[in-house]
Amino acid sequence: MAKKPYDRPLIRRHVVGQAPKFGLATSIKVLRDVDGIKVEDLMAQYGSPLFVISEKALRSAHERLARAMGFYFPDVVLAWSYKTNWLRSVCAIFHQEGSWAEVVSEFEYEKARSLGVPGDRIIFNGPYKPREALARAFSEGAQVNLDSLDEMYLAEEVAEELGLRPKVGLRISLAAGAYPIWYRFGFNYESGEAMEAAERITRRGRLVISGLHCHMGTFVLDPWCFTEQSRKLAALTRALEKRLDIELDYLNFGGGFASKNTLVHQYLPGETVSPPFEEYAAALAEGMKALDRKPTGMPRIILETGRALVDEAGYLMTSVVAVKRMPAGLRAVIVDAGVNLLYTAFWYRHEVFPAREVEGDIEEAVIYGPLCMNIDVVRESVMLPTLRPGDPLVIWPVGAYNMTQWLQFIRLRPGVVLITPEGETELIRMPDVMDDLLSREPVSARLGLRGAE
Numbered sequence: 001m002a003k004k005p006y007d008r009p010l011i012r013r014h015v016v017g018q019a020p021k022f023g024l025a026t027s028i029k030v031l032r033d034v035d036g037i038k039v040e041d042l043m044a045q046y047g048s049p050l051f052v053i054s055e056k057a058l059r060s061a062h063e064r065l066a067r068a069m070g071f072y073f074p075d076v077v078l079a080w081s082y083k084t085n086w087l088r089s090v091c092a093i094f095h096q097e098g099s100w101a102e103v104v105s106e107f108e109y110e111k112a113r114s115l116g117v118p119g120d121r122i123i124f125n126g127p128y129k130p131r132e133a134l135a136r137a138f139s140e141g142a143q144v145n146l147d148s149l150d151e152m153y154l155a156e157e158v159a160e161e162l163g164l165r166p167k168v169g170l171r172i173s174l175a176a177g178a179y180p181i182w183y184r185f186g187f188n189y190e191s192g193e194a195m196e197a198a199e200r201i202t203r204r205g206r207l208v209i210s211g212l213h214c215h216m217g218t219f220v221l222d223p224w225c226f227t228e229q230s231r232k233l234a235a236l237t238r239a240l241e242k243r244l245d246i247e248l249d250y251l252n253f254g255g256g257f258a259s260k261n262t263l264v265h266q267y268l269p270g271e272t273v274s275p276p277f278e279e280y281a282a283a284l285a286e287g288m289k290a291l292d293r294k295p296t297g298m299p300r301i302i303l304e305t306g307r308a309l310v311d312e313a314g315y316l317m318t319s320v321v322a323v324k325r326m327p328a329g330l331r332a333v334i335v336d337a338g339v340n341l342l343y344t345a346f347w348y349r350h351e352v353f354p355a356r357e358v359e360g361d362i363e364e365a366v367i368y369g370p371l372c373m374n375i376d377v378v379r380e381s382v383m384l385p386t387l388r389p390g391d392p393l394v395i396w397p398v399g400a401y402n403m404t405q406w407l408q409f410i411r412l413r414p415g416v417v418l419i420t421p422e423g424e425t426e427l428i429r430m431p432d433v434m435d436d437l438l439s440r441e442p443v444s445a446r447l448g449l450r451g452a453e
């Protein structure tokens, strides 16, 4: 008979009133598989750590959002926000579902074109669009949303050089109840700056204003903010029509819908409080009543939803490398995936599930990553059973903003596997290899190691 592992007895001090009103966890959810594929099999085949993405979840989220918006608006375009997750297969799946591309740099623009997205299905945002990037975007018919007057001057010069009179959108900043207010992007609505910019562009005659864009923030939990946002954009649309005789082709409400993640200081879990797409769509429609148009006279409605489409589709599989006890008694679990892969751990309390049944006491623990950095904390406090080196864990939801913001730092980045609707696995991003790094860093012969043969 195999020898049973020894579990040190645990003496836990009970402090009255310490537990939240839901009590402390007495059982732990185990996440054994993703779309029917066993986590342990995935890790055995592709290594640890490993990102895994569910294609089914991506397609289903896209379909739900398109349906919710289509209920209220006759002409809706979803534009996939590349920076949220620009792995080419993820973008390709959303493009197959009908999404355009929303990009904020030449690099992202190039990625979209490399997937065959035509220029006139690319929306180009961001505060910095270099001259050559604007020239390419105008020549290929992309939808450029201007961020500042300096960008407007540059766009006019480029248009002149090309002999074009391109359509442009104005990015608008506004207060709609979401904090902090992102005043730094675009032209402000409340101060009158947006109207002034529109007047100036129209007077100069080199560019044609064809739309308004407003991405007011991210993870906006209160749908009412979208009512306020759309009400203000509708009011500005009417003012532009009346004062400047401008007829807009589109209103772009940016992104900002919350995923099912949980903010670090949020009391209730995201799974229970993040609104469904239907509530956001209804909120936008409510504000759009201020436009006072029949559905047939509505401009095209564009959404650049990012995290709410991709977050839940992404999982990070990781292995316990060590367990120890902190001087004050807290158990610490060290895993092989750190904040270099999980940038969002600074803002969100991701769920952490064992991937197989683990026996032993359930206890509060801190989860540290493998980096030699004090900030490498995956979870400050989470209830976990007694874990041992080698135990597999799954961190979820992690599909948004991690696979684009990850750093190789002191560890090479892992691969990403897609689970297809048919239950196959596809490696959609190869793990880094040492040669990737070495080949980018030439060392001149002058710096050869002294004394080495």
Ligand SMILES: Cc1ncc(COP(=O)(O)O)c(C=O)c1O
Pocket (backbone or CB within 6 Å): 081, 084, 102, 125, 126, 215, 217, 218, 219, 254, 255, 256, 257, 304, 305, 306, 307, 308
């Ligand atoms: C212009 C723009 N559109 C869309 C998005 C996607 O936002 P979210 O992931 O909050 O939906 C972003 C992200 O910051 C953005 O900057």
